[in-house]
Amino acid sequence: MKKDGVRAGQAAATRAGIVAAAKRLFQAQGYADTPIDEIVAEAGVTRGALYHHFKDKGALFREVFHAVEHELMQRAEPPDVTGEADPWRRFRLRMQGFLDAIVAPSVHRVLLLDGPLVLGWAQWRTLEADYGLAAIGRALDAAMANGSVARAPVRALSHLILAAVDEAALMIAHAADRPAARAEAGQALDRFLAGIAVRPDI
Numbered sequence: 001m002k003k004d005g006v007r008a009g010q011a012a013a014t015r016a017g018i019v020a021a022a023k024r025l026f027q028a029q030g031y032a033d034t035p036i037d038e039i040v041a042e043a044g045v046t047r048g049a050l051y052h053h054f055k056d057k058g059a060l061f062r063e064v065f066h067a068v069e070h071e072l073m074q075r076a077e078p079p080d081v082t083g084e085a086d087p088w089r090r091f092r093l094r095m096q097g098f099l100d101a102i103v104a105p106s107v108h109r110v111l112l113l114d115g116p117l118v119l120g121w122a123q124w125r126t127l128e129a130d131y132g133l134a135a136i137g138r139a140l141d142a143a144m145a146n147g148s149v150a151r152a153p154v155r156a157l158s159h160l161i162l163a164a165v166d167e168a169a170l171m172i173a174h175a176a177d178r179p180a181a182r183a184e185a186g187q188a189l190d191r192f193l194a195g196i197a198v199r200p201d202i
Contacts (some may be wrong), residue, residue, distance in 0.1 A: 011053075011165055013113065014049055014053065015044060015053045017043050017045065018039070018043045018045060018048035018049070018050055018053060018054070018060065019060070019063050019064060019067060019156075020021070020040075020041045020043075021042035021043035021044075022034070022043075022060050022061070022063075022064050023038055023067055023068065023110075024042065025038060025039060025107035026064055026109070026114065027068075027105075027107075027109055027110055028106070030109055030113070030114055030128070031057075031061055031110075031114040031117075031118050032114075032122045036050065036057055037088070039134040040059070041059075058118060058119075061114070061118050061119075062119065064110060065110060065111065065115055065119065065127065066127075068106075068107060068110045068111055068201055069111065069127070069131050069155060071107075072098070072101050072102065072107055072111065073131065073135075075097075075101040076094060076097040076098035076102075077097055077102075079093060086143075086148055087139060087142035087143045087145075087147070088139070088142075088143040088146060088149055088193075088196075088197050089148075090139075090195070091136075091139035091143065092190055092193045092194065093195065094139075095165060095189060096186055096189075096190065097192070098165065098169075099168060099172065099182055099185060099186050099189070100182070102169045102172065102173070103172055103178055103179075103182050108172070108173040111169075112169055112170055112174075113173055113174075114175035115127075128162070128166055129162060130161075132162045132166075133155075133158050133159070133162055136158040136161050136162055137154050137158045139181065140154045140157060140158060140161075141154060142196075147198060148197055148198060149196055149197055149198060150198055157196075158177065161193070161196075164189060164192055165189065167195045168186075168188070168189045170186075171184075171185050172185055
C-alpha cells in the first residue's frame, strides 16, 4: 500500500511538472509554436511519460487552459472590492479587475487567442461558461436580494453578461493598441452593467 501511495505521488508530480512546463511554453510562444519535444525537454520527462498522462498535445493544452483560468479567477479580484458594501458595485469592480488581468499577454494568449482555435469555439464557450456563469449568477442573486438589481431570470441574464464580458476580453486581445482597447472596453462594459441596476448610479 505504501509503495502504491509513493507511485501515485510520483505520477501526480510528473503530471504537474508536465503541465507547468507546457504552461510556461504556451504562454511564452503559443500553442502552434510549441512542439511536443520542447515540452518534454522543459519538463525533463520522456515522450512516453507525457503520453501516459495526456493522449495528445490538445489534451495537455486543455489542462493548461484550466490552470490559467483558475489563476485568472484569483487575480481578477481588485483590492478595493472588499470595502464596497453594495453587491452590484462589487461585481462591477470585479469585472474591471478581470479585464485588467486578461490584458496580461501570458493570459490572453492561452485563453483568448489559442483557446478558441485549439479547443474549438463550442468547447471554448462551454469552458468559459463553466468558470463564469456561476460567479455571475451569485452576484446577480445577491444584487437582486438587496434590491440593487430588479428581479429577472438569473440564468438568462447571466448568459448575456458573460457574452458581454467575453466580447470585451476578445476585443482587447485582438486589438493593436491593447491599453486603449482596455480603457474603451472597460468603460463600455461598466456602463452596460450600471444600466442593469435599479438606479444607474449604483
